[in-house]
Amino acid sequence: MTQNLRVKSSEFIDETNRISFKFDGKTYYGFKGDTLASALIANNIHLVGRSFKYHRPRGIMTSGSEEPNAIVQVNPNSNITEPNARATEIEIYEGLEASSQNCWPSVNFDIGGINNFLAPLFPAGFYYKTFMWPKSFWEKYEFFIRHSAGLGKSPNKRDPDIYDHRNIHCDVLVVGAGISGILAARNAAKNNFKTLLLDEKNELGGSTIFEANEDNKINNNLASEWLKKEINELENIKNLEIKTRTSVAAYHQYNYLLARENLTDHLNKKDKKNKIRQRLLKIRAKKVILATGALERPLIFNNNDRPGIMLSSAIKKYSNFYGVACGTKNIFFTNNDSAYESALSLHNKGIKVEAIIDIRENSDAKIIKKITDAGIKIYWSHTIVDTRGYKRIRSISIMRLSNDGTSVTGSKISISCNCLGIAGGWTPAVHLYTQSGSKLTFDEERKIFIPKTDAKEQISVGSCGGDFELDEIITNLNYKLKNFLNIDKTDFEGIALENDHETSKRNIWLLPSDQTIGKTKPFVDYQNDATAKDIKLALREGFRSIEHVKRYTTTGMGTDQGKLGNMHALGIIADTAGIKMGELGTTTFRPPYTPLTFGTIVGRNVGEFFDTFRRTPMNDWHIKNKAEFENVGQWKRSWYYPKEGETMHQAVQRESKAARQSAGILDASTLGKIDIQGSDASEFLNRVYTNAWSKLAIGKCRYGLMLNEDGMVYDDGVTTRLGENHYIMTTTTGGAANVLGKLEDYLQTEWPELDVYLTSVTDHFATASLCGPNSKKILNKIIPDLDLSDDNFPHMSFKEVLIDKINCRIMRISFTGELSYEINAPASYGEAIWQKCIEAGKEFNITPYGTETMHLLRAEKGFIIVGQDTDGTMTPIDLQMDWIVSKKKYDFIGKRSLYRSDTMKENRKQLVGLLTEDPNIVLEEGAQIVSELNQKPVEMLGHVTSSYFSPNLNKSIALAVVKDGKNMKGKKLFIPMENKNISVTVSNTVFYDEKNERLNA
Amino acid sequence: MFLINCPYCGERDQQEFKAGGEAHIERPKQPTELSDDEWAEYLFMRKNIKGVQFERWNHAHGCRKWFNMARDTSNDEIKAIYKMGEKPPTQ
Structure with a gap:
């Protein structure tokens, strides 16, 4: 099929660069600059997916990240496929493959579509109500539910792409590069603020850039033409960094924001290679300017979800920006003036607009006359009561609205069409604003939530701040910027502005039909298939809190997070329950604004870098000697050393016997070691251990038990007195950091009068623990000069010695009950000393043992x-250790x-x-x-x-x-x-x- | 994610710090003279207030110093930071 719906060449699309891509296995063509959505529409394809619950055919609805329907699987045949990507955000590249989701065997013939006819059986809470009994059947039900639920399929291979994290500090962060964001960022940069401007799209300029309304003028130029010139001059501005394809996902307190920068998704396969795919920017900004714009609302009426029904603003973008007509016979359905701009845009390009259905009684905006002059029929005070067409809208039925807007009267008129643009007004995109902790207020007249009290060092400008019309936007922006940046003047102050004004408003959250609500399907949340009927049912069943209704009906819980339908859900609840919307409040907007890949979140922390781990200086020897390792805290410790063909049990039994019968050696380097110095060191130990320390002689060791303030055992270990005011404490391997933290806490906060200094020296010493009846003979071979007699070197004492000119500390202490010596060497000599022990021990069959044998030996002793x-x-x-409590x-x-x-x-x-x-x-x-x-x-x-x-x-x-x-x-x-x-x-x-x-x- | 002004190092990201619970709870000098209830009061009872709360924080991955913070728990605004041993700000 050719791209028969291209209407004119667009400056944003490179028609010399033809790109082929595959959708559902078929090859199509688009141009460089197209999104998957615009290229599909150019090929007259609207049906791209099936809905979640009823499997109804769904088409492309929007042109941005708020898209609820056009969710596709990218690289469907690969085992690194990516699910749930929005066709409206995927920029096409040569070789792109995508497919529909949630349908089988195909989007055109989907077996699950039967659910649509069984819809009366699937009201809100269906699963909760149905699968509760009999209780024991849940596992059987679950199997089938899991099978049919879910959107795309997850990849089953490790993600081969590279992801990255980067910290960014800036003076001013501007989120959104529409007209407000661009002017704000430029003025901040010009006033010497280091400024960063981000936009989720590939192009700058927001919705103004494809504006064609001749009534909107800046300095006597079309607003879009004026803005293009301004954008071209941005590159000359110092202090300004601009990042496109960068979506802010989260806005935390103290102006800490997370953004996802998309670097290679738009490149063809060859150019993607070896490049970082996405980067998570961790931004700490002194000031934040939110210019996130507004999202157009749909209208909620019977069967409002057919392929070909789109947001009016999206139709305008497809025609003005991508040069694509969404339909050949278009109708618009609106409650405000903006649909008229879209209609006029199409008409001026020679695309047929059949009619405009307006729920208002009239409007005196200038554009109305242009529409009537163009011969387009306007039906005032009318509403759509039904639509037809299964895989593409075919016609609509309209009727006159009653004065109170709750019912319809008169006769039904049917109009045929293949595209319906709906315009329900605009919702300021306040998601990031509320994430930051700022509070909203409800504007009853305009039916929008707008910023009330900004958090510190933050403002919302443009339509996300509630300013919609050009003169309002620019005038307020000028005022807000001067205050916020504390500057005397902006560079656009006094600029000549001209624009149309909207005066007539009418808002009806749920439009009536000639049928009873029970027989209609007015979708509020397209992605989760939640209708107005479901919301009303929830209210009838007693749900009142918006948060409960949301969870019960799943409204707003899809991957679009209710960007389109949330306001209507709130409105319908408020109307039905007779509450004011301002009092009802809104659901909480949580990060991320748009979904993030796991890869972006973890960045480089994958594989070996997933978690830090520590290895002892003797690690290479353990590996060479085939040790199995176990994780102890962050340490990799030798667990046991199996000989060929040995099981773990056999190895441990052999090691345990050897340690008691002749000699064993354990790498004890991981034990926590804290160097304690100061004139009050003894007093300090007295306070932190249960036993007494004042009388411990220099050169002697003592076991100590440490409690929490609640009397429970916290840690234990042997501490040695090295000098009058100098001790070395050992702690458990896993407890080392916490013990040091706890001791520091007491020293700094409870006993600041004590003269004590603590230093962690865990990593500075390697420890080889020689154990067994022959350990004395082995040590004697290593240090022949040292008198190892019980008189000179008794149990629980310490000697400082030179081994091959290396200064070592030897403690005669035991965790096995055998005669033992712990040799502490400077870490860099750890392996050398260990080797020396192994060499000297050969004639005694010295046996290296790991943690498992250590545990066994100490258990034999009841330690x-x-x-x-x-x-x-x-x-x-x-613990029956009363003896250690003084x-x-x-x-x-x-x-x-x-x-x-x-x-x-x-x-x-x-x-x-x-x-x-x-x-x-x-x-x-x-x-x-x-x-x-x-x-x-x-x-x-x-x-x-x-x-x-x-x-x-x-x-x-x-x-x-x-x-x-x-x-x-x-x-x-x-x-x-x-x-x-x-x-x-x-x-x-x-x-x-x-x-x-x-x-x- | 807070930006915390360590009194010894300056502004640092929250991930360098560890929260240490309510501040200004002094360890009794003579624990043995306390009744079970009085000791339990010291050991277990914490205010957990909505509003300005005085807390201990530790620059665990920095200078390792403890200090105090006055923080409004309702909106996480840090009202003041002061050293150990200093009196809490009155306002």
Whole structure:
């Protein structure tokens, strides 16, 4: 098919650059500058999709981002296809492929179309009402609903495109490059404000740029001609940056805005390659000028959704900007003067306009005479009561409106057409304005929500601020800009303006038909197929809040977010319920203004960069030695080191035995390390740990338990006194940052009088933990000069030594119950020291072990892991660790809470050991514990927190928290699992070497 | 996204900061002398008011200093920022 609806060459379209594209598998041609929508219309294609619920045929309705119907799948046959793209926003390029959505097998013959005839069965809330019973059937229903719902299909492959983020700081941000935005941005830049001007479209000039109304003049030129000249001069202005194809998605507090800059979507495949597709701009502006314009409203009447029914302003843009006629027999239906401009535009290009239906009684605007002079018939005080034509509008029926506008009278007139332009007035685009927290007020006379109180450093200019006519726009803009930018004069002050004025208004939210409402389909939300009938039903069923009606009927909940129909929904609710619209309020506009791709949101944070992770200095060695890793906080820690053919269980059993029988080595570099210095360091430790610190000698280590102020265990670790006023504290791996934050908090806010300085040194030291009966011999090989005797280097003490001229700190401390030494080396020597230990340990079969074996070994000893055996509800008393809570200290963090009635009460959950009756059964961590099997309701006594098969004891062991566990030693309890009940006996928490003899073995 | 004027570093984006709850709740000097109710009052009770609220904030990803903020919770307007230990502004 040829482009038989091109009406004249347009300066915005490059007719020398013919582009072929595919829609629904068929090849068409358009020109450079066309959108998919304008190119389809040029090929006389209006039917592009099916509606969501009734599968009614739908056509292109608008020419912009508010499009509810023409939603297409781009690259439908690719596994990186993109759903829900608006045909009105897609600029065509060679090779573009798109297809209709929500229809099967094709848009022309759609099986789901049967829903249209079953419509009486699908009122608002149909799903809620129907699929509630029987309850157990929901999953079956869901399968079918999910299958038939949804719009496009999502891609099933990873997005190969590159996305980016950029921070931008500017003095003035202008959103929208229509006439107001351009003048505002130019004046801001000229007055030395660093200015950024954004527009979602590819071209500048908004709706003025394709204006053809000879009654609108600036400096005696057609407004569009004048503006084109101004735009051409913008490039000479300093301080002004302009970005087109850039849509502001969100406007947050303190003038923080997010915008999506579209960089390659309009390029052909070859030129797209290796370029950033979209960029998220994170803009912090000192001042924001909103010039977002207005959206034309449809009219709500029976069967107002047929393909070929379009916004009057869209028809004008297609004809004046793209040089495309939307129909050959056009009718306009309006409640204001703007449809007459569209009609005249078409007429002047030789396109036939059959009639104009106006719900008003008359209008004295100058343009009316031009229309009558052109021989176009105007039906005043008439409304459309029905339309015909399934896949394209064929005719309309009109009747005279009653004086009160609620009914129709007289005889029905039928007029044939293939395009109907509807003009229901204009809605200021206040979405961004309200997102910023600014408040709206309702103008009852003009039936629009307009800005009331702007947020700080923000103004709305042009039609988004409620100014619609040229003289009003320019005069108010001049005044507003001078105040806002604090300048004496603008460069357009006193410019000569001429324009027509609209005086006659009539607004009817829901236009009547000769049929009862039950038999009509007046669509309010095209995308979600919500009709006025549904809204009225919701009100009859008792819904009053606009937010509830919205959710019940799904009005305004499509991807267009109610840009077209929201005002009518509000109007119909207000009229039906007898409330004033101003009192009803509006629904909340939430970001994004237009949908964003996930790619834009995540930017570069994909794959490896999705989340930061930390690796220890010994990481390369672990990889070389085939370690499996586990995530601990942000760290990648060695989990276990499987030998060929070994399962995790086998590896852990082997590592655990080796550590107890000869020697093991663990990378403990991830433990948090905080350097504490200052004359009050000891006092500080006294206040943050439950035990006493004043008497700890220099060179000695001590285990400490830290509570929250509510008395619950928060963290633990060993702290070493390096000098009179110098300690090094270790924390859990996951808790390091929070512990430092908490300590800083107390120091800065509660105890500023203490002379203490905290520095995180976690990353500065690498730690190799040597463990097992042969660890002393290995260390002796590495540092022969150091006296390792228990007298010189006893358990819980520290030595500073040189290993190959590297200054290392060695702590003799143990988390396994075996003789152990933790060697701390400067991080850059971590791997070297580790290697040295491995070399020296070879003759003792030194075995590297990971976190799993570490957990097992400490569980054999009953040592807790904060966060595994505790969960923020365990006091030290609950852990049976009373021994570490100082009775003598006057105060420490959390002390008072240990004497609250709740923390002192009997029957709290306490940490105990569990032994299974069958020593081979290993309990599941998290399993629930009961005392009786046939009790109803069954009382949950607690749960298993740690559970392992101990190779050293040759039986299963577990730690658990159990109500009143302290008094249950020896008692038999049960763990009911899916197919069996496991009998367990409550035991001591220490399973191995109860007397701690191995520490000095 | 607030723009917060750290008293030590100047204006920074909110994502550098951590909110720390209600300000001017002093840790009791002699906790052991308090009744359970009095201790609970310190430990758990927070005002959560609509209107101007005094809050603690920490420049967690910056100078790590704590400071106070007077913020109107109804519209998120930051009325004042002042250092730890300083008295809240009266207006």
